[in-house]
Amino acid sequence: MLMRAAPPPLGSVYQQVMDRLRGLTLLDAASALTLFLVVVFGFDAWWAKFVGYAAFLVFLLHPPSIKTWPFWACIAAASSLGLLAAWYAADNHKYLLAYWLWVITLAHAVKPESFQDKFLVSNARFFAVFIFLAAALQKFFSPTYMSGEMFETLLLLDERFRAFAQLAGIDAAIPDAAAKIVTLLKSPMSIVADNQLIFPSNDRVNFVAKLITWYDVYAQLAIGLLFLPGRRVTDLAGHCVLLFFIFTTYLPAPVFGFGWTLAIIGFVLAKDRFRHLPLAYLAAFVAILLYQAPWREWVLQI
Amino acid sequence: MEQASGGAKRWLITWCIPAIAMAVFARQVYLNKHHQLSTWKGGGMGMFAAADGSINRFAKVYLISPKRGRQPLVRLTMPQKRLMDSALWYPVRGSFEIVANAIFATSWAAGDQLTPASLVDSTGAQTGKAAQSYYMLYPFGTRSPDEKPDWELEIEYWAMAYDPATRRITAKQIAAHRFGAAS
Numbered sequence: 001m002l003m004r005a006a007p008p009p010l011g012s013v014y015q016q017v018m019d020r021l022r023g024l025t026l027l028d029a030a031s032a033l034t035l036f037l038v039v040v041f042g043f044d045a046w047w048a049k050f051v052g053y054a055a056f057l058v059f060l061l062h063p064p065s066i067k068t069w070p071f072w073a074c075i076a077a078a079s080s081l082g083l084l085a086a087w088y089a090a091d092n093h094k095y096l097l098a099y100w101l102w103v104i105t106l107a108h109a110v111k112p113e114s115f116q117d118k119f120l121v122s123n124a125r126f127f128a129v130f131i132f133l134a135a136a137l138q139k140f141f142s143p144t145y146m147s148g149e150m151f152e153t154l155l156l157l158d159e160r161f162r163a164f165a166q167l168a169g170i171d172a173a174i175p176d177a178a179a180k181i182v183t184l185l186k187s188p189m190s191i192v193a194d195n196q197l198i199f200p201s202n203d204r205v206n207f208v209a210k211l212i213t214w215y216d217v218y219a220q221l222a223i224g225l226l227f228l229p230g231r232r233v234t235d236l237a238g239h240c241v242l243l244f245f246i247f248t249t250y251l252p253a254p255v256f257g258f259g260w261t262l263a264i265i266g267f268v269l270a271k272d273r274f275r276h277l278p279l280a281y282l283a284a285f286v287a288i289l290l291y292q293a294p295w296r297e298w299v300l301q302i
Numbered sequence: 303m304e305q306a307s308g309g310a311k312r313w314l315i316t317w318c319i320p321a322i323a324m325a326v327f328a329r330q331v332y333l334n335k336h337h338q339l340s341t342w343k344g345g346g347m348g349m350f351a352a353a354d355g356s357i358n359r360f361a362k363v364y365l366i367s368p369k370r371g372r373q374p375l376v377r378l379t380m381p382q383k384r385l386m387d388s389a390l391w392y393p394v395r396g397s398f399e400i401v402a403n404a405i406f407a408t409s410w411a412a413g414d415q416l417t418p419a420s421l422v423d424s425t426g427a428q429t430g431k432a433a434q435s436y437y438m439l440y441p442f443g444t445r446s447p448d449e450k451p452d453w454e455l456e457i458e459y460w461a462m463a464y465d466p467a468t469r470r471i472t473a474k475q476i477a478a479h480r481f482g483a484a485s
Contacts, residue, residue, distance in 0.1 A: 126317075145351050184422050
């Protein structure tokens, strides 16, 4: 008679994942997550892609290679060249990725080994503070951001936000009309009086835009400030806001590479300091992958 | 002493990448303020921080020839469009020159008929035909390197601004760059 083994209880699976996570060193875990980032959300330049794929192949054939600094130096150098080749068209998160690759490279190169984790955590903390405070600063000093103009035009004119706008209750006809207006302004075949047109926005669009504007700037400011002191309680609050930011931002904003990089930084700061938080970051990684489902198309088809 | 120098070395190693990030940030802020590098690009971490992205910036391109006057190029090839999109993130003459060179490397064919421009009122409704008429120009293969174009190129850089209070969107020409075939 065949006996079917009962599935392990959920608590036991959780414990196994926790044990497995605890068994990984901080640098090994960060390296594996960063290699995934390079391969899946890396640079567009062909040579950077080639080096990323080749490095992944080397890792599959010889896993210890991921623990060596030359392995990471090759990836970091190719990525940096990819960044320099298109420096003014490269997104800010590509800069962050290039910096982070050099952080991982140096983390594998520094001696003694006991200094590696400290080096990694110090840099992760710097970038958590720097990215969010720099972003908040840029937003506070930007009149087109603080007025709500930026998100209002984005909601109506950016294709990537069309499904989100629809979910937020914005009539689908409004973005269509807005796109037509902008086409007229841009076309040399249209002579528009004073180069000025009435934009078909409404109170709802304005309200949603303002809500996103304030949420975005204050969430970023909070994360930057909370990670600054390095105390356990502020770190805990910082992780909560950062996780909330990752879970909520990268659903409408398809900048998955950025979300993944932020999750790695959060994971590095949480892994050896908090018991359960690293698992929340693993959930964030899974969420970022899930957000790539074609949900926009599904919403737009409704 | 050795311990102190070891500490200094560790400090330097720890903060060398952050120092580079800060320098890049300062450069981005400078280029943003003085040369209109978009907030979204260049390492200033200002993604979603200002309405100076690809939606709010655009260019109008004109071919200027002694025979046909000033004719708009309404249809760029895909590689030229990509170069233009890239140039608009950092709209200085050098960026547009790369686009201009790509346009000079292409032959352009004009349709037989002139198309009048439309007059548009503030609601976006067409109110009539303008006095200006243009030939529709189409890309027509690659120009031979020996064949020098007999026209010049003007690239106008425009930016759009939206006022949420009045709900009006305005386009403003920021700069115009003229290029000869030899530039």
